[in-house]
Amino acid sequence: MRSKVVFARMLRNRQTRYGLIALLVLLLLAYVGPFFGPHDWLEKDFAAFMEPPSADHWWGTTQIGQDVYAVALHGMQKSIVIGFLVALISTGLAALVGASAGYFGGWLDKALMWGADLLLVLPSFLIIAIVSPNLRGGSWLWFVLLLAAFSWMITSRVVRSMTLSLREREYILAARYMGIPGWKIIIRHVVPNLSSLLIIDATLNVSAAIIGEAGLSFFGFGVQPPDVSLGTLIAAGSDKVPGYSWLFLFPSGLLVLLVLSVNLIGDGLRDALDPGSNS
């Protein structure tokens, strides 16, 4: 019943509709777009280096003759997957750890928070830089896990302190007195009441993960060539903006649109989940 009501409320919001449409278009572009382009992303056109956009190369070509349209879309696929996966894993982990620590308290709370603090004091960039060469042959999914593992701690502390105050609310007491087990109360009452925070956090995490991935890729620790992501493309195009702006503008434009549409949806979801908001 709840999901139906929430969905109806969400669709009523105009900005959310725009966000949803934009994201849908971007997803279609990323996954269906390459089939319509005249070139494959691995193909190199030795007759056209650094060509501006034309009828043959819609978004121009790169230094080594790759079609920017094909490469950017392929990079976006990777960025979308990494961004969403990292956000999902880290926010989910934060909610789970924070809510359990706050709700159950006692030694579980101490152990979980000690773990979170430990991860907080470790310099994540350094760890990823050290670990990633060992994963060079492995799947990029390891990279996702690494990114997620270092981005949930602060949120989980916030979730924990909010859970501490939620725990004393009468509806939680009512549920407890009804004989509902703790983990069900967490899922059904605690987490939905933190959903505003979690959704904003997840949205921010999507962009943070994409940007974090770009930063690491720039230094060679992230997505490894020949594979590309929006991050590596932006990094590669950033120094050629004055003369060859298409190298930078198309990937970064896609990145901005991607983050913006995710943010719009996040806003709409928050409003729909929070019956107190009027918009």
Add this chain to the structure above:
Amino acid sequence: MTILEVNDLNVTFRGGIKAVRGVSYQLARGEVLGIVGESGSGKSVTSLAVMGLLPEGAEISGSVKLHGQELIGMPEEELTRLRGKSIGMIFQDPLSAFTPVYTIGAQIAEAVRIHQKVGKDKAAKRAVELLDLVGIPHPDVRAKAFPHEFSGGMRQRAMIAMAIANDPDVLICDEPTTALDVTIQAQVLEVLKTAQRETGAGIVMITHDLGVVAGLADRVLVMYAGRPVELGGVDEIYYRPRMPYTMGLLASIPRMDRPSARLIPIEGNPPSPAALPPGCPFAPRCPMKVDACDDGEPELEPVGPGSRRAACIRAHEIELKNLDGATIYPVPEPPAETEASRPRAERETVLKVEDLIRHYPLMKGAVFKRRVGTVHAVDGISFDIAEGETLGLVGESGCGKTTTLQQIMQLEAPQDGTVVVLGKDSAKLGRGERTALRRDLQIVFQDPMAALDPRMPVGDILAEPLRAHGRKDVPARVAELLTLVGLEPSHAERYPQNFSGGQRQRIGIARALALEPKLIVLDEPVSALDVSIQAGVINLLEDLKVKLGLSYLFVAHDLSVVRHIADRVAVMYLGKIAEIGAVEEVYARPAHPYTRALLSAIPLPDPNLERSRERILLEGDLPSPASPPSACRFRTRCPKRARLSAEDARRCDTEEPIVTRLAPAADHGAACHYPEVTEVPETAVS
């Protein structure tokens, strides 16, 4: 002599919300004007507008004249000079009205120095005098205390001292006693009367409690949906109301003198100030509505002899026929009594609490915690509830009511003593048994907003206990439950915040009923509701009890509600039971001095009784449960002990009284060495 004159005051908030519409009144020197209304009726906004304290964005029109000087549109600087000097204000919550980082004395002295040219030491001396005036013991020492070191009642006294520091001409009191317990409320009302005598100020007393106004006010203004609907002398309003809303309001209060009569609720809810009905705003709820009521809003017009005015097109008819609330409002059918109730001894005991103890350790220190004391929250109480019975658990805040409830609801082994629910000892329950027992034991909370998960539609809230205990026919049962508590099955898709307070409380009750429990624990279920709504919820609880054969443990601080709904009552004081017994016995012949004081402190919505009755005023505040008095807990405040001989009184100091049955009565016990035996004269408690 009129000192404050309000004419056609209108306040509109952003978004076209008309909070106050056309309020006019005059206040003479030494007069007390009561402004009565339910939440959202615009009574507080009216007084804030008079003080010029409304937030920006509020549009104010009309006129407010103090000594003939117009206050509306006056520059802020000049207003500041008047505020606190000519107009004093007393707020509801005295804790947030004081700055926590300065001492009480310093804050009162500051109020003096802002408006008078006196030296620091003189102002400090004046502060001590003022604290003495409002009855704070050792004022010279207490003046150096910080706000958090004062109890609620003491803070409110200090607030009054601050308000009268500059001999104001007008005192505006916004629900000054709502946050206080009845015995403290009685003390503070006395102080207010003293303050008025000393300053000769006119008082505007804003409250929702018709009892408080009855004893204090000379004239009463009743507000509804931002409009004054009736204005008149206090006797006229209480004995001969002429506006159906006032009539309904008076009829809906549970009365100590008519305990068995059915309460008369006003159907429906007050209109939202953003969407007012076209005609009379009360018309949708009015039992006397005729078509002409929708034509336009009635003006406040004189009715009958005297100064009384009412805003109702049928007021003259009411005057002629001399109607009252009980005749114009439909009296709800009393629930049909199922099988003549068997004697109590033959019925099954659903809850038995014996020598229940709950102490909390008082810890100090940040790194190395050490125990510095013990809070005796519940200190050995015993009571039982038979099938189909309602036990009222009464006491002031801090007496251990809530802790008792938690101990029962947790269904775990208490620190000491036993809790037996439906024949099962809570200490000996296995995990599965405990869950199964929860079906039969449910709770309704005080605050209907906090008790319902705001993120869940009502249908899911009601389905939760059903699913948790594996019921199959969930949607059908949800619809059935909603109908049972007087709501529409189609409401299941809405969120709690789309409902009014009374409706939310009905949802809370429906949830408690979902699993067909045998015992429901009600934690102050009506104290957060307006009186007109409260009556409907109380009636619902009574009906359900008979219909479903429920037992209630009804926790409340409102003694008149308990008198109305309960069969037996237990009065708690500082973690112990002071008196317990059948309601008729306890209310007619209260044996414990504390019960007597409690009963005499309840304000009655009857001006004559209220003026003539003698109050037993208790001294001081509730002692801290961390260091309760030895032997008899009540001895430090006991009015009876003061009258005992020194030898008799020694027994109170050395020997702890236990609850003993009082001989002639079948079901009545008190924990007092010298219980009162005389019947209370009707005027004192009725």
